[in-house]
Amino acid sequence: MPGWRRTLAIMFIAQLLSQAGFSVTYPFFPLYVQHLGTHTGLSLEFLAGMTISSQALTMMIAAPFWGALADRHGRKLMVARAMFGGTILLLLMGYVRSAEELVLLRAIQGLITGTDSASNALVAACAPRERMGFAMGMLQVGLWAGIALGPIIGGPLADAYGFSVPFVVTAVLLGLAGVLVWFGVDEQFDPNQHPTRKRVGFIAGWRHVLSMPGVPLTYSLRFLNALSRTMLTPILPLFIHSLMPTSTGVSTVTGIVVGAASASVTASAVYLGRLGDRLGHRRIIILSALATALIYMPQAFVTQGWQLVALQMLTGAAAGGLISSSSALLARYTEPGEEGTVYGIDSTVVAGARALSPLLGATIAVGFGYGGVFTFTGLILLVVVFMAFRWLPHDVPEPQLETV
Numbered sequence: 001m002p003g004w005r006r007t008l009a010i011m012f013i014a015q016l017l018s019q020a021g022f023s024v025t026y027p028f029f030p031l032y033v034q035h036l037g038t039h040t041g042l043s044l045e046f047l048a049g050m051t052i053s054s055q056a057l058t059m060m061i062a063a064p065f066w067g068a069l070a071d072r073h074g075r076k077l078m079v080a081r082a083m084f085g086g087t088i089l090l091l092l093m094g095y096v097r098s099a100e101e102l103v104l105l106r107a108i109q110g111l112i113t114g115t116d117s118a119s120n121a122l123v124a125a126c127a128p129r130e131r132m133g134f135a136m137g138m139l140q141v142g143l144w145a146g147i148a149l150g151p152i153i154g155g156p157l158a159d160a161y162g163f164s165v166p167f168v169v170t171a172v173l174l175g176l177a178g179v180l181v182w183f184g185v186d187e188q189f190d191p192n193q194h195p196t197r198k199r200v201g202f203i204a205g206w207r208h209v210l211s212m213p214g215v216p217l218t219y220s221l222r223f224l225n226a227l228s229r230t231m232l233t234p235i236l237p238l239f240i241h242s243l244m245p246t247s248t249g250v251s252t253v254t255g256i257v258v259g260a261a262s263a264s265v266t267a268s269a270v271y272l273g274r275l276g277d278r279l280g281h282r283r284i285i286i287l288s289a290l291a292t293a294l295i296y297m298p299q300a301f302v303t304q305g306w307q308l309v310a311l312q313m314l315t316g317a318a319a320g321g322l323i324s325s326s327s328a329l330l331a332r333y334t335e336p337g338e339e340g341t342v343y344g345i346d347s348t349v350v351a352g353a354r355a356l357s358p359l360l361g362a363t364i365a366v367g368f369g370y371g372g373v374f375t376f377t378g379l380i381l382l383v384v385v386f387m388a389f390r391w392l393p394h395d396v397p398e399p400q401l402e403t404v
Contacts, residue, residue, distance in 0.1 A: 019146025021173030058110030067344015083178030094167025117347035137273020148262030155255030264316030272321030300371030
């Protein structure tokens with residue numbers, strides 16, 4: 001197996017394990033905050049939002065530095081740092097005594113982890129440019145397969161055994177992923193591999209990436225896409241509860257809804273990524289964003305849980321190309337040797353959206369009801385369609401030099 005395919009295969013498995021671990025806690029995080037209570041008298045609703053926003057805010061700050069260090073010292077090292085750091089922190093979260101302690105650990109998690117961007121940088125550094133859509137699509141399959149699997153495990157575990165056990169499961173999965181990367185990936189890292197690129201400081205490196213044609217706009221599209229995908233996070237359990245006659249099993253049903261959407265992404269991401277390699281990723285982004293917007297809006301009017309599950313599955317299938325093609329464009333628009341910087345900035349952009357989305361989603365829900373969040377999400381994706389169609393540079397598919 002060629003070196004880049006071996007690395008991709010290992011990172012696919014590691015991505016699946018790590019994201020399954022992180023997403024185990026998705027269905028019950030707001031409920032866990034209520035269970036812990038507060039020692040300072042702060043609003044539990046505020047603290048529930050801070051468990052999401054604090055991790056995203058600190059990741060915004062740390063991710064570009066980790067990315068730049070990856071270009072200097074190796075991408076494998078950064079992947080291992082993120083996974084082993086997450087192992088320790090998620091294990092500790094299962095035994096906190098208050099919501100404030102949980103918020104603090106989540107903030108530290110944002111400083112230490114960042115497995116997605118580190119994995120993207122490692123694969124982008126070794127995969128051929130003409131196969132970048134396929135490679136990024138495979139990573140997205142691993143990511144969303146993990147996100148699909150995690151809630152299905154975590155919801156029933158929380159309902160049956162309490163909130164601590166899912167955190168232990170998360171730590172075990174992250175630890176396994178870290179061991180697999182450390183012993184399985186043979187990164188031939190040479191900081192002088194690209195002699196035409198001068199060693200520059202952090203700020204100069206960031207400026208160089210942001211000066212490349214198409215990169216700032218692609219980051220803008222990544223921000224809007226991440227915003228649309230995470231606005232539902234704070235209200236989804238509450239919306240599902242409003243559709244159910246009792247509160248029994250809300251965590252389980254939430255896990256099924258999240259898992260269904262994520263599973264459908266796994267079915268489409270690699271196919272649409274490969275299609276983008278042949279037809280151009282700009283075209284895939286436009287069509288995927290349009291389809292996702294049109295599927296999101298009817299979800300405001302569902303009256304039963306199965307309707308939401310079905311529409312979320314269609315949403316995930318449409319969104320697969322939007323995610324993998326935008327990641328591939330970042331690699332195509334930039335130069336070899338700066339993958340860590342590119343995806344470090346990308347992690348900051350996505351984390352910024354995740355920090356804003358809970359506040360925005362909750363505000364829209366208060367003003368327009370839960371259905372308004374789905375409608376607003378669809379409108380954001382229509383903005384993505386317009387921006388990509390109007391300003392995103394055309395990408396010319398590169399020759400397919402080898403078969404996959």
